[in-house]
Amino acid sequence: MVKVEFLGPIGKETIEIEAATLxxxxxxxxxxxxxxxxxDKCAVxxxxxxxxxxxxxxxxxxKVSILPPVCGG
Amino acid sequence: MVKVEFLGPIGKETIEIEAATLxxxxxxxxxxxxxxxxxDKCAVxxxxxxxxxxxxxxxxxxKVSILPPVCGG
Amino acid sequence: MELYDGPLDVKExxxxxxxxQAASNYGAYIPFVGTIRAEDGIEALSFDIYEPVLKAWFDxxxxxxxxxxxxxxxxxxxxxxxxxxxxxxxxxxxxxxRVALELIEEFVEDFKANAPIWKYDVKEGKRIYAADRSTxxxxxxxxx
Amino acid sequence: MELYDGPLDVKExxxxxxxxQAASNYGAYIPFVGTIRAEDGIEALSFDIYEPVLKAWFDxxxxxxxxxxxxxxxxxxxxxxxxxxxxxxxxxxxxxxRVALELIEEFVEDFKANAPIWKYDVKEGKRIYAADRSTxxxxxxxxx
Numbered sequence: 001m002v003k004v005e006f007l008g009p010i011g012k013e014t015i016e017i018e019a020a021t022l023x024x025x026x027x028x029x030x031x032x033x034x035x036x037x038x039x040d041k042c043a044v045x046x047x048x049x050x051x052x053x054x055x056x057x058x059x060x061x062x063k064v065s066i067l068p069p070v071c072g073g
Numbered sequence: 074m075v076k077v078e079f080l081g082p083i084g085k086e087t088i089e090i091e092a093a094t095l096x097x098x099x100x101x102x103x104x105x106x107x108x109x110x111x112x113d114k115c116a117v118x119x120x121x122x123x124x125x126x127x128x129x130x131x132x133x134x135x136k137v138s139i140l141p142p143v144c145g146g
Numbered sequence: 147m148e149l150y151d152g153p154l155d156v157k158e159x160x161x162x163x164x165x166x167q168a169a170s171n172y173g174a175y176i177p178f179v180g181t182i183r184a185e186d187g188i189e190a191l192s193f194d195i196y197e198p199v200l201k202a203w204f205d206x207x208x209x210x211x212x213x214x215x216x217x218x219x220x221x222x223x224x225x226x227x228x229x230x231x232x233x234x235x236x237x238x239x240x241x242x243x244r245v246a247l248e249l250i251e252e253f254v255e256d257f258k259a260n261a262p263i264w265k266y267d268v269k270e271g272k273r274i275y276a277a278d279r280s281t282x283x284x285x286x287x288x289x290x
Numbered sequence: 291m292e293l294y295d296g297p298l299d300v301k302e303x304x305x306x307x308x309x310x311q312a313a314s315n316y317g318a319y320i321p322f323v324g325t326i327r328a329e330d331g332i333e334a335l336s337f338d339i340y341e342p343v344l345k346a347w348f349d350x351x352x353x354x355x356x357x358x359x360x361x362x363x364x365x366x367x368x369x370x371x372x373x374x375x376x377x378x379x380x381x382x383x384x385x386x387x388r389v390a391l392e393l394i395e396e397f398v399e400d401f402k403a404n405a406p407i408w409k410y411d412v413k414e415g416k417r418i419y420a421a422d423r424s425t426x427x428x429x430x431x432x433x434x
Binding site: 007008009022025026029030039040041042043044045048049050051052054065066067068069070071072073 | 180193194195196198199202222233234254257258259260261262263264265266275276277279280281282283284285286287288289290
Protein backbone atom coordinates (compact mmCIF):
# COMPACT_ATOMS: atom_id res chain seq x y z
CA MET A 1 0.00 0.00 0.00
CA VAL A 2 1.10 3.58 -0.71
CA LYS A 3 -0.36 6.71 0.80
CA VAL A 4 -1.62 9.47 -1.53
CA GLU A 5 -2.05 12.91 0.00
CA PHE A 6 -3.72 15.93 -1.60
CA LEU A 7 -2.17 19.27 -0.73
CA GLY A 8 -3.46 22.82 -0.41
CA PRO A 9 -6.85 23.63 -1.87
CA ILE A 10 -7.73 20.17 -3.21
CA GLY A 11 -9.37 19.47 0.12
CA LYS A 12 -9.46 15.69 -0.19
CA GLU A 13 -8.54 13.23 2.55
CA THR A 14 -5.42 11.10 2.22
CA ILE A 15 -6.12 7.69 0.67
CA GLU A 16 -4.22 4.38 0.68
CA ILE A 17 -3.97 2.36 -2.53
CA GLU A 18 -2.09 -0.56 -4.06
CA ALA A 19 0.41 0.70 -6.64
CA ALA A 20 3.74 -0.56 -7.98
CA THR A 21 4.47 2.52 -10.08
CA LEU A 22 3.17 6.06 -10.50
CA UNK A 23 1.30 4.80 -13.53
CA UNK A 24 -0.85 2.71 -11.23
CA UNK A 25 -1.51 5.81 -9.10
CA UNK A 26 -2.56 7.77 -12.18
CA UNK A 27 -5.00 5.03 -13.24
CA UNK A 28 -6.55 4.89 -9.80
CA UNK A 29 -6.85 8.68 -9.35
CA UNK A 30 -8.56 9.10 -12.72
CA UNK A 31 -11.44 7.11 -11.29
CA UNK A 32 -12.05 9.76 -8.62
CA UNK A 33 -14.51 12.28 -10.05
CA UNK A 34 -13.58 14.99 -7.54
CA UNK A 35 -10.02 14.99 -8.96
CA UNK A 36 -11.09 15.54 -12.58
CA UNK A 37 -10.49 19.29 -12.45
CA UNK A 38 -7.12 18.89 -10.69
CA UNK A 39 -4.97 16.15 -12.23
CA ASP A 40 -3.86 17.96 -15.39
CA LYS A 41 -2.48 20.88 -13.38
CA CYS A 42 -0.97 19.03 -10.43
CA ALA A 43 2.67 18.12 -9.87
CA VAL A 44 3.74 15.02 -7.95
CA UNK A 45 6.25 14.22 -5.21
CA UNK A 46 7.25 10.78 -3.94
CA UNK A 47 8.53 10.79 -0.38
CA UNK A 48 8.86 14.59 -0.67
CA UNK A 49 11.00 14.54 -3.80
CA UNK A 50 9.47 16.00 -6.97
CA UNK A 51 9.17 13.39 -9.76
CA UNK A 52 8.54 13.59 -13.50
CA UNK A 53 8.41 9.96 -14.65
CA UNK A 54 5.29 7.78 -14.60
CA UNK A 55 7.53 4.70 -14.43
CA UNK A 56 8.77 5.74 -10.97
CA UNK A 57 8.62 2.60 -8.82
CA UNK A 58 6.82 2.69 -5.49
CA UNK A 59 7.49 0.67 -2.37
CA UNK A 60 5.29 -0.36 0.53
CA UNK A 61 4.62 2.69 2.71
CA UNK A 62 5.74 5.31 0.17
CA LYS A 63 4.05 8.70 0.29
CA VAL A 64 2.78 10.24 -2.95
CA SER A 65 1.91 13.96 -2.73
CA ILE A 66 -0.33 15.75 -5.22
CA LEU A 67 0.58 19.46 -5.53
CA PRO A 68 -1.94 21.82 -7.15
CA PRO A 69 -1.02 25.21 -8.74
CA VAL A 70 1.02 27.39 -6.40
CA CYS A 71 1.26 31.08 -5.60
CA GLY A 72 3.68 31.93 -2.83
CA GLY A 73 4.88 35.40 -1.91
CA MET B 74 33.54 85.02 -18.72
CA VAL B 75 32.41 81.50 -17.84
CA LYS B 76 33.63 79.42 -14.92
CA VAL B 77 35.05 75.94 -15.61
CA GLU B 78 35.25 73.58 -12.64
CA PHE B 79 36.99 70.21 -12.54
CA LEU B 80 35.27 67.60 -10.41
CA GLY B 81 36.42 64.61 -8.38
CA PRO B 82 39.92 63.29 -8.96
CA ILE B 83 41.01 65.79 -11.64
CA GLY B 84 42.36 67.97 -8.86
CA LYS B 85 42.57 71.19 -10.84
CA GLU B 86 41.47 74.62 -9.62
CA THR B 87 38.43 76.30 -11.18
CA ILE B 88 39.36 78.64 -14.06
CA GLU B 89 37.55 81.53 -15.73
CA ILE B 90 37.66 81.87 -19.50
CA GLU B 91 36.04 83.74 -22.37
CA ALA B 92 33.75 81.37 -24.31
CA ALA B 93 30.60 81.82 -26.40
CA THR B 94 29.99 78.10 -26.93
CA LEU B 95 31.24 74.79 -25.56
CA UNK B 96 33.40 74.56 -28.66
CA UNK B 97 35.38 77.53 -27.36
CA UNK B 98 35.76 75.78 -24.00
CA UNK B 99 37.04 72.63 -25.74
CA UNK B 100 39.65 74.65 -27.69
CA UNK B 101 40.86 76.38 -24.54
CA UNK B 102 41.03 73.22 -22.40
CA UNK B 103 43.03 71.34 -25.02
CA UNK B 104 45.81 73.83 -24.38
CA UNK B 105 46.09 72.68 -20.76
CA UNK B 106 48.61 69.85 -20.64
CA UNK B 107 47.37 68.56 -17.28
CA UNK B 108 43.99 67.83 -18.89
CA UNK B 109 45.39 65.73 -21.75
CA UNK B 110 44.67 62.44 -19.96
CA UNK B 111 41.17 63.52 -18.91
CA UNK B 112 39.24 65.21 -21.73
CA ASP B 113 38.40 62.14 -23.82
CA LYS B 114 36.75 60.42 -20.85
CA CYS B 115 35.01 63.37 -19.21
CA ALA B 116 31.36 64.37 -19.48
CA VAL B 117 30.18 67.99 -19.30
CA UNK B 118 27.43 69.86 -17.48
CA UNK B 119 26.42 73.49 -18.01
CA UNK B 120 24.81 75.08 -14.97
CA UNK B 121 24.42 71.55 -13.54
CA UNK B 122 22.58 70.13 -16.55
CA UNK B 123 24.37 67.42 -18.55
CA UNK B 124 25.00 68.48 -22.17
CA UNK B 125 25.99 66.62 -25.32
CA UNK B 126 26.32 69.33 -27.97
CA UNK B 127 29.48 71.37 -28.62
CA UNK B 128 27.31 74.15 -30.10
CA UNK B 129 25.71 74.76 -26.67
CA UNK B 130 25.75 78.55 -26.20
CA UNK B 131 27.21 79.98 -23.02
CA UNK B 132 26.30 83.20 -21.25
CA UNK B 133 28.25 85.47 -18.93
CA UNK B 134 28.62 83.77 -15.56
CA UNK B 135 27.68 80.26 -16.72
CA LYS B 136 29.25 77.31 -14.90
CA VAL B 137 30.78 74.51 -16.95
CA SER B 138 31.55 71.33 -14.98
CA ILE B 139 33.97 68.65 -16.16
CA LEU B 140 32.98 65.18 -14.82
CA PRO B 141 35.59 62.40 -14.94
CA PRO B 142 34.74 58.64 -14.92
CA VAL B 143 32.43 57.72 -12.05
CA CYS B 144 32.03 54.80 -9.69
CA GLY B 145 29.31 55.22 -7.09
CA GLY B 146 27.94 52.52 -4.82
CA MET C 147 14.55 29.08 5.65
CA GLU C 148 12.17 30.57 8.18
CA LEU C 149 8.41 29.99 8.43
CA TYR C 150 6.19 32.07 10.71
CA ASP C 151 2.54 31.98 11.72
CA GLY C 152 1.05 35.25 10.47
CA PRO C 153 2.78 38.42 9.23
CA LEU C 154 6.57 38.75 9.14
CA ASP C 155 8.55 41.14 11.33
CA VAL C 156 10.32 42.54 8.28
CA LYS C 157 12.70 44.89 10.12
CA GLU C 158 13.83 42.16 12.50
CA UNK C 159 14.48 39.75 9.63
CA UNK C 160 16.27 42.35 7.49
CA UNK C 161 18.49 43.41 10.38
CA UNK C 162 19.26 39.91 11.61
CA UNK C 163 20.28 38.72 8.14
CA UNK C 164 22.46 41.83 7.79
CA UNK C 165 24.16 41.04 11.11
CA UNK C 166 24.57 37.34 10.29
CA GLN C 167 26.48 38.21 7.11
CA ALA C 168 28.40 41.15 8.59
CA ALA C 169 31.73 39.33 8.43
CA SER C 170 31.18 37.44 5.17
CA ASN C 171 32.69 40.19 2.99
CA TYR C 172 29.68 40.46 0.68
CA GLY C 173 29.43 43.56 -1.53
CA ALA C 174 25.72 43.47 -2.35
CA TYR C 175 22.68 42.54 -0.23
CA ILE C 176 19.34 42.56 -2.03
CA PRO C 177 16.22 41.67 -0.06
CA PHE C 178 12.83 41.33 -1.70
CA VAL C 179 9.88 42.17 0.58
CA GLY C 180 6.41 41.03 -0.47
CA THR C 181 3.51 42.88 1.13
CA ILE C 182 -0.23 42.18 0.91
CA ARG C 183 -1.97 44.80 -1.24
CA ALA C 184 -5.48 45.98 -0.43
CA GLU C 185 -7.46 45.00 -3.52
CA ASP C 186 -10.73 43.28 -4.47
CA GLY C 187 -12.07 43.86 -0.96
CA ILE C 188 -9.81 41.30 0.70
CA GLU C 189 -9.06 41.48 4.41
CA ALA C 190 -6.01 39.29 4.24
CA LEU C 191 -4.30 36.60 2.23
CA SER C 192 -3.81 33.19 3.76
CA PHE C 193 -1.15 30.58 2.97
CA ASP C 194 -0.71 26.82 3.16
CA ILE C 195 2.84 25.50 2.85
CA TYR C 196 4.11 21.98 2.23
CA GLU C 197 7.30 22.30 4.22
CA PRO C 198 9.27 19.16 3.17
CA VAL C 199 9.17 20.06 -0.54
CA LEU C 200 9.75 23.76 0.18
CA LYS C 201 12.82 22.79 2.18
CA ALA C 202 14.14 20.68 -0.72
CA TRP C 203 13.47 23.55 -3.15
CA PHE C 204 15.28 26.01 -0.88
CA ASP C 205 18.23 23.64 -0.30
CA UNK C 206 18.72 23.29 -4.05
CA UNK C 207 18.73 27.09 -4.33
CA UNK C 208 21.34 27.37 -1.60
CA UNK C 209 23.54 25.05 -3.69
CA UNK C 210 22.93 27.05 -6.88
CA UNK C 211 23.76 30.29 -5.07
CA UNK C 212 26.87 28.80 -3.46
CA UNK C 213 28.16 27.75 -6.89
CA UNK C 214 28.04 31.43 -7.83
CA UNK C 215 29.66 32.61 -4.59
CA UNK C 216 26.37 33.86 -3.16
CA UNK C 217 24.01 33.16 -0.26
CA UNK C 218 20.19 33.08 -0.42
CA UNK C 219 17.74 33.44 2.44
CA UNK C 220 13.99 33.31 2.73
CA UNK C 221 11.16 33.77 5.20
CA UNK C 222 7.45 33.15 4.59
CA UNK C 223 4.19 33.30 6.48
CA UNK C 224 1.77 30.45 7.18
CA UNK C 225 -1.93 31.24 7.71
CA UNK C 226 -3.53 34.67 7.59
CA UNK C 227 -1.59 37.82 6.71
CA UNK C 228 -3.62 41.08 6.82
CA UNK C 229 -3.41 43.69 4.04
CA UNK C 230 -0.41 46.05 4.31
CA UNK C 231 1.61 43.50 6.26
CA UNK C 232 4.27 41.24 4.75
CA UNK C 233 4.16 37.52 3.98
CA UNK C 234 7.46 37.01 2.17
CA UNK C 235 11.07 38.14 2.43
CA UNK C 236 13.87 36.63 0.41
CA UNK C 237 17.40 37.89 -0.07
CA UNK C 238 20.68 37.40 -1.87
CA UNK C 239 24.14 38.25 -0.53
CA UNK C 240 26.96 38.26 -3.06
CA UNK C 241 30.45 39.67 -3.44
CA UNK C 242 29.36 41.05 -6.83
CA UNK C 243 26.53 43.38 -7.82
CA ARG C 244 25.74 41.62 -11.14
CA VAL C 245 25.42 38.19 -9.56
CA ALA C 246 23.17 39.60 -6.82
CA LEU C 247 20.87 41.37 -9.29
CA GLU C 248 20.59 38.28 -11.50
CA LEU C 249 20.09 35.86 -8.61
CA ILE C 250 17.40 37.83 -6.81
CA GLU C 251 15.34 37.89 -10.00
CA GLU C 252 15.81 34.18 -10.75
CA PHE C 253 15.25 33.23 -7.11
CA VAL C 254 12.03 35.24 -6.73
CA GLU C 255 10.62 34.11 -10.09
CA ASP C 256 11.38 30.45 -9.43
CA PHE C 257 9.88 30.87 -5.97
CA LYS C 258 6.64 32.14 -7.53
CA ALA C 259 6.62 29.25 -10.00
CA ASN C 260 7.76 26.31 -7.88
CA ALA C 261 7.60 26.90 -4.14
CA PRO C 262 4.84 24.61 -2.77
CA ILE C 263 2.73 27.39 -1.26
CA TRP C 264 -1.01 27.91 -1.78
CA LYS C 265 -2.63 31.30 -1.54
CA TYR C 266 -6.19 32.14 -0.48
CA ASP C 267 -8.06 35.43 -0.45
CA VAL C 268 -9.73 36.09 2.89
CA LYS C 269 -13.10 37.81 2.50
CA GLU C 270 -15.63 38.08 5.31
CA GLY C 271 -13.54 35.57 7.21
CA LYS C 272 -13.77 32.99 4.39
CA ARG C 273 -10.73 31.47 2.61
CA ILE C 274 -11.05 31.39 -1.20
CA TYR C 275 -8.29 29.66 -3.21
CA ALA C 276 -6.57 32.18 -5.51
CA ALA C 277 -6.93 29.87 -8.53
CA ASP C 278 -6.60 32.63 -11.15
CA ARG C 279 -3.24 33.80 -9.76
CA SER C 280 -1.80 30.31 -9.21
CA THR C 281 0.60 28.49 -11.54
CA UNK C 282 1.02 24.75 -12.10
CA UNK C 283 4.47 23.69 -10.85
CA UNK C 284 7.10 22.40 -13.30
CA UNK C 285 6.14 18.89 -14.39
CA UNK C 286 2.42 19.27 -13.68
CA UNK C 287 -0.06 17.00 -15.45
CA UNK C 288 2.03 13.87 -14.93
CA UNK C 289 -0.95 11.87 -13.67
CA UNK C 290 -3.52 13.24 -16.13
CA MET D 291 17.76 61.39 -1.93
CA GLU D 292 19.85 61.25 1.22
CA LEU D 293 23.58 61.96 1.55
CA TYR D 294 25.50 61.20 4.73
CA ASP D 295 29.04 61.81 5.94
CA GLY D 296 30.57 58.37 6.45
CA PRO D 297 28.88 54.94 6.63
CA LEU D 298 25.13 54.52 6.33
CA ASP D 299 22.88 53.34 9.15
CA VAL D 300 21.38 50.68 6.91
CA LYS D 301 18.79 49.35 9.38
CA GLU D 302 17.49 52.85 10.14
CA UNK D 303 17.19 53.68 6.43
CA UNK D 304 15.54 50.35 5.54
CA UNK D 305 13.02 50.65 8.36
CA UNK D 306 12.23 54.32 7.80
CA UNK D 307 11.58 53.80 4.08
CA UNK D 308 9.39 50.81 4.97
CA UNK D 309 7.38 52.97 7.39
CA UNK D 310 7.12 55.88 4.94
CA GLN D 311 5.53 53.63 2.33
CA ALA D 312 3.40 51.63 4.78
CA ALA D 313 0.14 53.11 3.50
CA SER D 314 1.05 53.31 -0.20
CA ASN D 315 -0.30 49.84 -1.02
CA TYR D 316 2.91 48.63 -2.66
CA GLY D 317 3.31 44.88 -3.20
CA ALA D 318 7.08 44.68 -3.61
CA TYR D 319 9.92 46.52 -1.85
CA ILE D 320 13.41 45.77 -3.12
CA PRO D 321 16.35 47.53 -1.46
CA PHE D 322 19.90 47.19 -2.73
CA VAL D 323 22.57 47.53 -0.04
CA GLY D 324 26.16 48.15 -1.16
CA THR D 325 28.85 47.29 1.38
CA ILE D 326 32.60 47.89 1.24
CA ARG D 327 34.48 44.63 0.69
CA ALA D 328 37.86 44.03 2.28
CA GLU D 329 40.17 43.54 -0.71
CA ASP D 330 43.54 44.73 -2.00
CA GLY D 331 44.53 45.81 1.50
CA ILE D 332 42.18 48.79 1.60
CA GLU D 333 41.06 50.30 4.91
CA ALA D 334 38.10 52.11 3.46
CA LEU D 335 36.66 53.56 0.29
CA SER D 336 36.11 57.28 0.07
CA PHE D 337 33.61 59.18 -2.09
CA ASP D 338 33.25 62.62 -3.66
CA ILE D 339 29.78 63.57 -4.89
CA TYR D 340 28.67 66.39 -7.14
CA GLU D 341 25.29 66.95 -5.56
CA PRO D 342 23.51 69.21 -8.11
CA VAL D 343 23.94 66.73 -10.98
CA LEU D 344 23.21 63.75 -8.72
CA LYS D 345 19.97 65.45 -7.67
CA ALA D 346 18.99 66.00 -11.32
CA TRP D 347 19.83 62.36 -12.13
CA PHE D 348 17.74 61.15 -9.18
CA ASP D 349 14.81 63.46 -10.00
CA UNK D 350 14.68 62.06 -13.55
CA UNK D 351 14.61 58.54 -12.08
CA UNK D 352 11.74 59.47 -9.79
CA UNK D 353 9.82 60.54 -12.90
CA UNK D 354 10.68 57.32 -14.77
CA UNK D 355 9.60 55.25 -11.77
CA UNK D 356 6.39 57.23 -11.33
CA UNK D 357 5.46 56.59 -14.97
CA UNK D 358 5.58 52.88 -14.12
CA UNK D 359 3.64 53.25 -10.87
CA UNK D 360 6.73 52.86 -8.73
CA UNK D 361 8.82 54.85 -6.25
CA UNK D 362 12.63 54.93 -6.07
CA UNK D 363 14.79 55.96 -3.12
CA UNK D 364 18.50 56.31 -2.54
CA UNK D 365 21.05 57.08 0.13
CA UNK D 366 24.82 57.43 -0.33
CA UNK D 367 27.88 58.22 1.74
CA UNK D 368 30.29 61.13 1.30
CA UNK D 369 33.89 60.76 2.50
CA UNK D 370 35.42 57.68 4.10
CA UNK D 371 33.49 54.43 4.56
CA UNK D 372 35.44 51.62 6.33
CA UNK D 373 35.42 48.03 5.02
CA UNK D 374 32.37 45.98 6.03
CA UNK D 375 30.21 49.09 6.39
CA UNK D 376 27.77 50.36 3.77
CA UNK D 377 28.05 53.34 1.43
CA UNK D 378 24.96 52.89 -0.72
CA UNK D 379 21.32 51.92 -0.35
CA UNK D 380 18.76 52.29 -3.09
CA UNK D 381 15.26 50.87 -3.29
CA UNK D 382 12.19 50.41 -5.43
CA UNK D 383 8.59 50.19 -4.19
CA UNK D 384 6.03 48.97 -6.71
CA UNK D 385 2.56 47.46 -6.76
CA UNK D 386 3.94 44.71 -9.03
CA UNK D 387 6.80 42.25 -8.56
CA ARG D 388 7.95 42.34 -12.22
CA VAL D 389 8.19 46.13 -12.35
CA ALA D 390 10.12 46.16 -9.07
CA LEU D 391 12.63 43.52 -10.24
CA GLU D 392 13.19 45.28 -13.56
CA LEU D 393 13.46 48.75 -12.06
CA ILE D 394 15.91 47.88 -9.30
CA GLU D 395 18.27 46.42 -11.90
CA GLU D 396 17.98 49.38 -14.28
CA PHE D 397 18.20 51.88 -11.43
CA VAL D 398 21.32 50.34 -9.87
CA GLU D 399 23.07 49.86 -13.22
CA ASP D 400 22.33 53.41 -14.37
CA PHE D 401 23.49 54.63 -10.95
CA LYS D 402 26.83 52.87 -11.45
CA ALA D 403 27.16 54.32 -14.95
CA ASN D 404 25.90 57.88 -14.52
CA ALA D 405 25.68 59.04 -10.91
CA PRO D 406 28.36 61.75 -10.46
CA ILE D 407 30.25 60.03 -7.66
CA TRP D 408 33.99 59.40 -7.52
CA LYS D 409 35.50 56.53 -5.62
CA TYR D 410 38.91 56.33 -3.95
CA ASP D 411 40.68 53.47 -2.23
CA VAL D 412 42.01 54.42 1.19
CA LYS D 413 45.37 52.80 1.96
CA GLU D 414 47.61 53.89 4.83
CA GLY D 415 45.38 56.94 5.15
CA LYS D 416 45.96 57.97 1.50
CA ARG D 417 43.15 58.43 -1.06
CA ILE D 418 43.84 56.79 -4.43
CA TYR D 419 41.33 57.36 -7.28
CA ALA D 420 39.76 54.02 -8.34
CA ALA D 421 40.48 54.73 -12.04
CA ASP D 422 40.36 51.07 -13.12
CA ARG D 423 36.84 50.59 -11.71
CA SER D 424 35.44 53.91 -12.94
CA THR D 425 33.33 54.42 -16.06
CA UNK D 426 33.05 57.48 -18.30
CA UNK D 427 29.52 58.90 -18.00
CA UNK D 428 27.18 58.90 -21.02
CA UNK D 429 28.33 61.56 -23.48
CA UNK D 430 31.94 61.61 -22.30
CA UNK D 431 34.64 62.88 -24.67
CA UNK D 432 32.58 65.87 -25.84
CA UNK D 433 35.48 68.27 -25.34
CA UNK D 434 38.24 65.99 -26.64
